[in-house]
Every structure is written in structure tokens, then in C-alpha cells.
Amino acid sequence: MSDHEKVLASIAASTDADKLRRFRENAQRMGVTAVADAAFRRLVEILPEQAPGSIEHDFWMTIHAFEEVLRDERGKTVRLSRTRQKIGRVGVKQTLTDFAMSKAPTDGFNMLIERGLPELTGEALVLKHSESFDLEVQAAAKQRLEDAGVDITKLRSSW
Numbered sequence: 001m002s003d004h005e006k007v008l009a010s011i012a013a014s015t016d017a018d019k020l021r022r023f024r025e026n027a028q029r030m031g032v033t034a035v036a037d038a039a040f041r042r043l044v045e046i047l048p049e050q051a052p053g054s055i056e057h058d059f060w061m062t063i064h065a066f067e068e069v070l071r072d073e074r075g076k077t078v079r080l081s082r083t084r085q086k087i088g089r090v091g092v093k094q095t096l097t098d099f100a101m102s103k104a105p106t107d108g109f110n111m112l113i114e115r116g117l118p119e120l121t122g123e124a125l126v127l128k129h130s131e132s133f134d135l136e137v138q139a140a141a142k143q144r145l146e147d148a149g150v151d152i153t154k155l156r157s158s159w
Contacts, residue, residue: 066108100141
């Protein structure tokens with residue numbers, strides 16, 4: 001087993017957010033994109049407290065992913081306070097509906113697309129959990145992703 005494989009195996013088994021951030025920072029500094037990406041994806045997978053596979057877990061993965069991207073850019077912890085307040089007021093499903101139905105993509109959508117993480121966008125979650133959304137919302141989410149150049153068939157195969 002190569003060093004990269006050992007690190008990737010350690011990342012896959014880790015449930016320690018600080019350790020995953022260190023793996024990611026070290027890999028970024030050394031230019032090892034595969035390790036940095038694996039650590040990022042594992043980090044946002046373990047941060048939500050909700051049951052894996054649920055719409056709520058997937059949604060919180062999206063929130064944590066965007067907050068981590070902002071943390072990278074700003075060099076400090078950033079919380080999406082307004083989004084978190086909205087979730088408290090209207091819930092996850094309505095927040096995702098509002099993301100998909102908005103006239104323009106959110107900053108979070110754009111940042112995740114730019115970083116090659118379309119599966120973490122709210123629009124992708126609408127399609128992944130399509131049974132929870134009206135056809136109009138699904139169509140808007142699909143259109144936004146396609147307009148951003150996302151191959152929906154590849155996206156669906158990543159679930």
C-alpha cells in the first residue's frame with residue numbers, strides 16, 4: 001500500500017474534524033489534490049448530526065461545505081447565520097425550494113460549482129430527494145444545474 005493509499009484509508013475512516021482539516025491543509029500545501037479533496041468530502045460528510053442519507057443530513061453537508069470554502073477564503077470560521085436562521089424558521093425543504101426557485105443562483109451555488117462540487121448544491125439535493133419536491137421545483141433545480149454546465153446523468157450516478 002502506497003503512502004497516498006494509507007492516507008486516503010485513514011481519511012475514509014476518520015471521524016475527527018480537526019484531523020481531517022489538518023490532512024486537507026497539508027495536502028493543499030503539498031499540492032496533493034486527491035488527498036485534499038478526499039479530506040474535504042469526508043469532513044463535510046461527518047459534520048452533520050442528522051442521519052446519513054436523509055435530506056437533512058445532505059442539506060447540512062451543503063451548509064458545512066460552503067462554510068468550509070468560506071473558511072479557506074477568509075482564514076477564519078464563518079457561519080451562514082442568515083441561512084441557519086431561515087432553516088429554523090421555514091425548515092430544510094422550504095429553504096431548498098427557495099434556493100431552486102430563486103431568480104439567480106446563490107453565492108453558495110456558484111462557489112460550489114466553481115470548485116467542482118455540484119453534488120453539494122441545494123439544487124442537486126432537490127433532484128436527489130425529488131420525492132420531497134414539486135415538479136416545478138425539480139425542473140428549476142435541473143435547469144439551474146444544466147445552465148451551470150453540470151451533467152445531470154453524471155451527478156445522479158454519484159449518489
